[in-house]
Amino acid sequence: MKTKKFETICVRGGYSPKTGEPVVPPIVASTTYRYETTEQVHELFDLSAQGYFYSRIENPTNTVVEKRVASLEGGVGAVLTSSGQAATFFAIINIAGAGDHIVAARSIYGGSVNLIQHRLSRLGISCTFIDNDSTQAQIEAAVEPNTKLIFGEVLSNPTLKVLDIATWANAAHNKNIPLIIDNTFPTPYFCRPFEFGADIVTHSATKYLDGHALQVSGIIVDSGNFNWAKAYEETGKFAEVVLPDSTYKNISYTQKFGNMAYIVKARVQLMRDIGATCSPFGAFLLQNGIQTLALRMKQHYINAFRVANFLELHDKVENVNFPALKNNKYYNVACKYLPDGCSGVLSFEVKGGRDAAGRVINALKLV
Ligand code: PLP
Secondary structure (H helix, E strand, C coil): CCCCCHHHHHHHCCCCCCCCCCCCCCCCCCCECCCCCHHHHHHHHCCCCCCCCECCCCCHHHHHHHHHHHHHHCCCEEEEECCHHHHHHHHHHCCCCCCCEEEEECCCCHHHHHHHHHHHHHHCCEEEEECCCCCHHHHHHHCCCCEEEEEEECECCCCCCECCHHHHHHHHHHCCCCEEEECCCCHHHHCCHHHHCCCEEEEECCCCCCCCCCCCCEEEEECCCCCHHHHHHHHCCCHHHHCCEHHHCCECHHHHHHHHHHHHHHHHHHHHHCCCECCHHHHHHHHHHHCCHHHHHHHHHHHHHHHHHHHHCCCCEEEEECCCCCCCCCHHHHHHHCCCCCCCCCEEEECCHHHHHHHHHHHCCCC
16 A cells, blocks of 8 residues: 555544444543453463553553554654653653663753753763764763763754754764654654654654643654664663563563564553553544644744744844744754754744843733
């Protein structure tokens, strides 16, 4: 069959009703699922069989969104979480623990900075923040023997710096570690980071994926491309992805789940032990929102572009952060990674500092 277009996946991805089944994915509001025998449930618990048994781990409505977003990003699988923060947290702790270190771009969402700098540090995971514009050599120089991953945002919140994804991915791969990237602002409509070498993508699905400010959620998507077994062999890192997990009858995620090892591990360990699952009601709203993602992103970008142009010419505006503007520092990088547009988000500085900025915000009639 012909590959489905992005717009079609937005509407149909992750759900193929059979004859007589509802066209709209139902909200499966059930915590548990019925089985005939204890053996059947045992098999599910042990991961020797696949199926739903408890909605904290997996739920059919959530599955629709997970498959849909994985498909839009070009990944092999995804896990929906209760928030974008939970997605970032889980994406990191799935492969990093006490005594480990990570490298992150300095300009990223403030909530991610708090999580990494103030929360993960208390759990024993340290971080070196480096400039978003670092060269490959500078990124590699920040990697230490215990570094487990590199983290950045395609478009940084709120300064709209464009990350040179291929450079960051090359640096990560030279050091045998994955690049995890937050794709919240562009969404897969404008950028598919896996095509440039990123290994894992996260989203605050609260934003554009939902699109209607109805629910809070996040998602982690796995490209399936990072070779955990090879990295383990060469560096001894990622033993927990490769070696037997005693809490699941000694299965090895890489051996049993192949290129889905990371994302299966995130689900069956982190959802089991920590939770932070998305409710099926939230997932239902999300699948509805995603149906119009392509249309909305196109229009958001056109609107933002007009506002950015207006602001750039305004004599009371100091500068505008929007990489689609020709004068923007990131224009050329944006042409590579965001050729059809970047986002509906822009930021700008007004002359006169904080007080003047406050007056502008207070005077806005429609935000
Ligand atoms: N990542 C980015 C880029 C964000 O802007 C946000 C929230 O603003 C988050 C992650 C966190 O997402 P959530 O608010 O859904 O927890």
